[in-house]
Amino acid sequence: MAAPESGDGNNGAAxxxxxxxxxxxxxxxxAAAASLSQTLQLTILxxxxxxxxxxxxxxxxxxxxxxxxxYCIKHAPAAANGxxxxxxxxxxxxxxxxxNEFVNIDQSVLYSLIMAAHNLEIEGLQSLVAKKVADMIKGxxxxxxxxxxxxxxxxxxxxxxxxxxxxxxxxxxx
Amino acid sequence: MAQPELNHDAIIEILLRFPPADPACLIRAALxxxxxxxxxxxxxxxxxxxxxxxxxxxxxxxxxxGWHNELKVSDPCFVPTTAAPSFPRLPPECRDSSLVxxxxxxxxxxxxxGDNFLGLDFLVWDPITGGLEKVHKPPIPCLSYxxxxxxGIAGCDHRNCHGTPxxxxxxxxxxxxxxxxxxxxxxxxxxxxxxxxxxxHADIDSWFDFTCGALVKDELYYCVWGNKIVEYDLxxxxxxxxxxxxxxxxxxxxSSVPMFMEDGSLGYACTRDSSLCLWxxxxxxxDGVVVGWVxxxxxxxxxxxxxxxxxxxxxxxxxxxxxxxxxxxxxxxGVDVVFMAASVGIFMYDFKLRxxxxxxxxxxVEIVPLQTxxxxxxxxxxxxxxxxILPTAVDLKIDPA
Numbered sequence: 001m002a003a004p005e006s007g008d009g010n011n012g013a014a015x016x017x018x019x020x021x022x023x024x025x026x027x028x029x030x031a032a033a034a035s036l037s038q039t040l041q042l043t044i045l046x047x048x049x050x051x052x053x054x055x056x057x058x059x060x061x062x063x064x065x066x067x068x069x070x071y072c073i074k075h076a077p078a079a080a081n082g083x084x085x086x087x088x089x090x091x092x093x094x095x096x097x098x099x100n101e102f103v104n105i106d107q108s109v110l111y112s113l114i115m116a117a118h119n120l121e122i123e124g125l126q127s128l129v130a131k132k133v134a135d136m137i138k139g140x141x142x143x144x145x146x147x148x149x150x151x152x153x154x155x156x157x158x159x160x161x162x163x164x165x166x167x168x169x170x171x172x173x174x
Numbered sequence: 175m176a177q178p179e180l181n182h183d184a185i186i187e188i189l190l191r192f193p194p195a196d197p198a199c200l201i202r203a204a205l206x207x208x209x210x211x212x213x214x215x216x217x218x219x220x221x222x223x224x225x226x227x228x229x230x231x232x233x234x235x236x237x238x239x240g241w242h243n244e245l246k247v248s249d250p251c252f253v254p255t256t257a258a259p260s261f262p263r264l265p266p267e268c269r270d271s272s273l274v275x276x277x278x279x280x281x282x283x284x285x286x287x288g289d290n291f292l293g294l295d296f297l298v299w300d301p302i303t304g305g306l307e308k309v310h311k312p313p314i315p316c317l318s319y320x321x322x323x324x325x326g327i328a329g330c331d332h333r334n335c336h337g338t339p340x341x342x343x344x345x346x347x348x349x350x351x352x353x354x355x356x357x358x359x360x361x362x363x364x365x366x367x368x369x370x371x372x373x374x375h376a377d378i379d380s381w382f383d384f385t386c387g388a389l390v391k392d393e394l395y396y397c398v399w400g401n402k403i404v405e406y407d408l409x410x411x412x413x414x415x416x417x418x419x420x421x422x423x424x425x426x427x428x429s430s431v432p433m434f435m436e437d438g439s440l441g442y443a444c445t446r447d448s449s450l451c452l453w454x455x456x457x458x459x460x461d462g463v464v465v466g467w468v469x470x471x472x473x474x475x476x477x478x479x480x481x482x483x484x485x486x487x488x489x490x491x492x493x494x495x496x497x498x499x500x501x502x503x504x505x506x507x508g509v510d511v512v513f514m515a516a517s518v519g520i521f522m523y524d525f526k527l528r529x530x531x532x533x534x535x536x537x538x539v540e541i542v543p544l545q546t547x548x549x550x551x552x553x554x555x556x557x558x559x560x561x562x563i564l565p566t567a568v569d570l571k572i573d574p575a
Contacts, residue, residue: 114184126187134191142205149180151207158207165205 017044018054019069025062026054029069033076038121059119064112067105071125074098079124103132107148142166186213190223195231197256224333229436232506234261235513235546236281237520238273250283252549253535255522261549262301271297275322276547277389277507278332280340282323298323298361302336309342312366314355316346322387322394326361343387343394343406348372354398356406356413373404373413386504386547388432390440395432403432403442418442419453419467431512433505436526442467443512445502448475450512452525471525475500480534481518506548513546520546 015031019040035041043055057065078095103110110129117125137145142162146154154162180188189210192199204214213219224230234254250273252261271283274296283297285308296309325332326339342359344366353372360367387396394406395416402415418430419442430444440455451472456465477498500514500521510525519536 111180114180114187118181118184118187130184130187131191133188137188137203138192138196138199140202142202145203145206154207161208162205 017048019065020054020056021060021062021065022058023062025065027062027065027069029073030076032080033069033072036072036075036079036122036124038123040120057120060116061112064109064116067109067113068116068120068122068125071102071128072122074102075124099128103128107136182209182213185210186219186222189213189219190226194223194227195256197231197233221334228333229508230333231256232509232511233549235504235506235520235548236273236276237546253520253546255533255535262304265299265304265306267306268297268299273547274320275386276549277323278325278335278340280323280325281547282321282342284321296321296342298340298342300336305337307361309359312344312346312357312359312369314344314346314357314369315348316344316355317349319344319346320385320387320396321345322389324389324394341408343408345387345396345404345406354404354413356411358408358411367411370406370411370413373415375402375415386431388434388440388505388507390434390438395440397430397432397442416464418444419469420444420451427499427501429500429502429514431502431505433510433512434507436508436510441470441505441510443502443505445475445500445514447499448477448497449473450475450500450502450514450523475514475521475523475532477516477521477532477534480521480532504546504548511548513548515546 016028017031017034017040019027019029019034021027031044035044040055048055060068075095078091105113110133113125114129114133117129137148140148143154189200189203192203194200200214204211232255234252234256236250237253238250249269250264250271254261267285268281268283271285273281274284275282279300279302281299281301283299285295285297295311298307298309299305322343324341324343325335326341327335330338340361344355344357344359346355346357347353348355353374355372356370358367359365385396387394389395392408394408396404396406398404403418405414405416406412407414428444428446430442433441433443435441435454437454439457442453442455444451444453449472452470453467454470456468457463458465477500481498498516498518500516503513503515503520505512512523512525514521514523519534522533522535524531524533
């Protein structure tokens with residue numbers, strides 16, 4: 001993905017855009033970073049988000065948005081290099097270290113992130129968070145997965161269904 | 175703070191990242207709730223899952239054992255190499271049959287046609303759909319043969335070729351010293367094609383009953399005992415011979431199998447007594463000129479380490495042999511795993527692992543394992559049909575209390 005061109009008459013400094021979270025907090029970031037979001041990229045290419053306007057994001061709260069932008073800012077330079085085919089091993093290792101630490105967070109934040117990454121269509125972030133959640137739950141039993149993800153307790157009918165399946169697929173629990 | 179609810183698409187993204195090499199993960203996930211089960215049994219999800227994890231893992235192997243007069247348990251059976259769902263039951267027609275090959279989600283059997291061994295027919299079984307098709311013997315003379323079943327769609331990536339047309343390749347040896355005949359069956363025309371021009375060569379000196387072949391692109395390869403690999407070109411319908419990396423004939427105990435390597439090249443694994451060697455054929459890109467063989471690995475197998483109770487075994491005192499001698503019998507295609515038969519059972523060797531790459535599946539009964547047919551597939555593919563027909567809570571009459 002190529003970085004979007006800077007706006008008219010703004011060639012020296014990096015172009016900035018303003019994003020507004022659901023709770024009305026304004027975030028000013030470089031257009032290149034915000035453009036990691038496929039959803040925002042079009043608006044930004046059309047010249048939106050500059051000056052006093054800002055792009056409202058009614059589905060993302062400020063805590064989540066600041067986390068999302070932390071990711072975008074870190075990954076923007078590599079993305080600008082066309083997926084960084086010429087990045088050095090050091091750069092890649094640094095990004096990997098950042099990613100590992102980045103998802104080492106509270107579960108509820110993780111879920112907010114996955115939804116935000118989805119709404120904003122940030123492919124790398126979506127993949128990173130989905131992988132983290134998959135790693136968290138893949139070794140767990142169905143009940144443990146339900147608890148981890150905060151599902152309500154199963155109804156008796158659902159419970160009976162689960163029991164029947166467990167009989168059938170006993171090997172998956174050994 | 176209440177947890178935000180994950181939407182459908184987010185859950186799909188998470189489930190896509192469950193590892194296919196550990197099939198139990200997705201099975202457990204299928205039990206979490208109905209909506210997850212709907213996702214996992216949706217063909218669209220399976221398609222994405224296959225694309226995401228390109229190579230299907232080895233689930234296990236179909237085992238053909240020798241005949242045992244008292245136990246009468248020579249039926250083919252499935253041996254899982256990972257925690258895998260139970261394999262679909264063999265249809266009754268296949269239980270008394272011999273396994274011949276297994277590829278692209280299909281299993282090829284030779285049905286015994288009364289007393290007349292040479293009047294053989296083949297059965298092609300699709301374990302997922304349960305479909306069974308009979309294929310009559312090809313019109314070429316043979317004293318011994320090998321056969322292969324494969325998907326019949328040109329350019330198919332073989333990640334989801336269920337119910338598609340298939341081919342059966344028949345390779346027959348007229349006498350022990352050749353010539354080799356080849357003939358290809360098409361399920362679309364329900365007929366055998368024109369036999370290939372027979373291959374004569376002084377180096378062919380073999381029986382090759384039921385040996386495992388390797389499919390690399392459009393060519394099938396079979397090892398002929400001794401010196402050469404037979405190559406059959408599916409597109410051109412022609413046979414040729416290629417040289418082995420170590421052509422000197424060895425008079426000790428040796429065995430070999432061709433294999434389709436994970437990197438897409440033709441591989442050749444061979445044993446000499448208790449050492450195992452892996453070669454791969456190097457091809458120059460882009461014109462495809464064959465450069466030669468490169469040795470990838472050479473290891474001394476320590477099979478006895480996996481059999482601590484060896485000394486107490488009757489066969490040991492009987493045969494007075496210190497070392498177990500493995501015989502290479504098959505290779506799992508595309509995953510760099512080979513299988514070896516020995517008197518105690520089947521040894522599996524995984525070339526990709528750094529250590530503990532050798533495992534043993536012991537004989538539960540005193541029947542010599544003859545051949546294995548590795549089965550690679552995503553375990554979750556075995557799920558959908560069964561999951562749908564499971565009884566509901568109402569059917570089970572479980573008291574909610």
